[in-house]
Amino acid sequence: MRIAVVADIHGNLAALEAVIADLAGMSPDLVVNLGDCVSGPLEPGRTADLLMSLDWPTVMGNHDRALIDRPRHEMGDWDQPAFDEMTPSQLDWVRGLPATRVIEGVLLCHGTPSSDSRYLLEQVVAGHMVLRDPADIAADLDGVAAEVVLCAHSHMPRHVLLTDGRLVVNPGSVGAQAYRDDTPSDHVMQNGSPHARYAILDRKGAVWTVAQRFVAYDWNAAADRVLAKGHPEWENALRFGRMGRADASDKA
Template identity: 30%
Template sequence: MKIAAISDIHGNLYALMKVLEDIDEQRVDKIVCLGDLVGYGPHPNEVIALIRRREIPCIKGNYDASVVDGEYTFIRNTTINSFSLPWAVNEVRVSNKYYLDSLPLKLEYSINGINVVFTHGSPTKINEYLFEDGENTSQTMQDFSGDVLVCAHTHIPSCKNFDNKLFVNVGSVGKPKIGRPNCTYALIDISDDGKVNVSIREVEYEFKRIVKDCVMLNFPSAITQSYESGQE
């Protein structure tokens, strides 16, 4: 079974559309979204509509949760967020806030004898950063009872074995932090005999389109430039 895991779209419709095109070419059996559909980007309602139209199972991200409650409960109170959060709270339709609020905090699947758990941050905290070499990541994987943990939130893709467990971070579709303006997502292929193969795919898209939209909407230059540089 081949699964495409996407996350951190952050209101970037152009990136999501291009990634879904690439996923369709990979002939996957299932797509799972790890959350953060909204925040930063100018297309939150359109992104939610596309995820729902494609019937993609999705979990709640920390920015999704903050847009629902309208507070800095799960995100940092930074200069960028002081613009981005109120903008998204005002822009996201009430019906879409209900959708975001209804999303689960994790998804679990048993595939060919392999237990795969999808979370946004860590299994215990929606906004915990799990970097592959972090001490908290090592502890998380030690405590983890499944076989494969798939997470996001850092916007930096990675894959690492922790003894007999596998850690995967899928990166970000809509707001990458890899030093390039490209989308990333993970392909997780679990064979009939339970062998797991993971590849990180990097997809180019027309990032100048979202830059243009942000400029037209008078978004802060820090947001606009992040799409060009692939950095925070």
């Protein structure tokens, strides 16, 4: 059994297309999507159309939810640009996404099984995300019987083996390799390169292995696109996988 896992596409159609091309050489039995599909200033509508046509099993992320659970004036600066380009049928597709799914004994969620806006594998310390204690991760998975848990939200590729044998995997982000956020407190995430990220999970018998894939695409064109659309805060995240200038210290 081979499962490909994508997440946090954030409307980056070029990055998604590069991942799809890379998947052709991986021959997965199943591709799953952990949400945050379109929010951002890139190409939300075309990304939604492609995902709808692919019909991958998908769960709702916090930014997906933000497109449908509040009026536009209460949306954040990632969500408003996407909402403005979404059609009613695309929003209906988002509205129909479940919060969690279980497929082949694998649990899919965006943040934690009970919250799409909390980090499962990380906590914020001094403005940056660090790995949580395994006991705290396990506490958020209390009552979850799945042997593998797939999560996203932090955009950080990571896999953690808990003491009870459960495997927790974050595939990283297809479309956004750096960001700043103020929830639960001010912090920065930056992966340090602009590559699109996803994961491949293989099961042989009862044993799972994980491969994190970093895929090149035309990130300079993506950065130029957000500049042309009036969103310079996205440029360095797309071009360098960092916040702020690539040659400057971060001030998160």
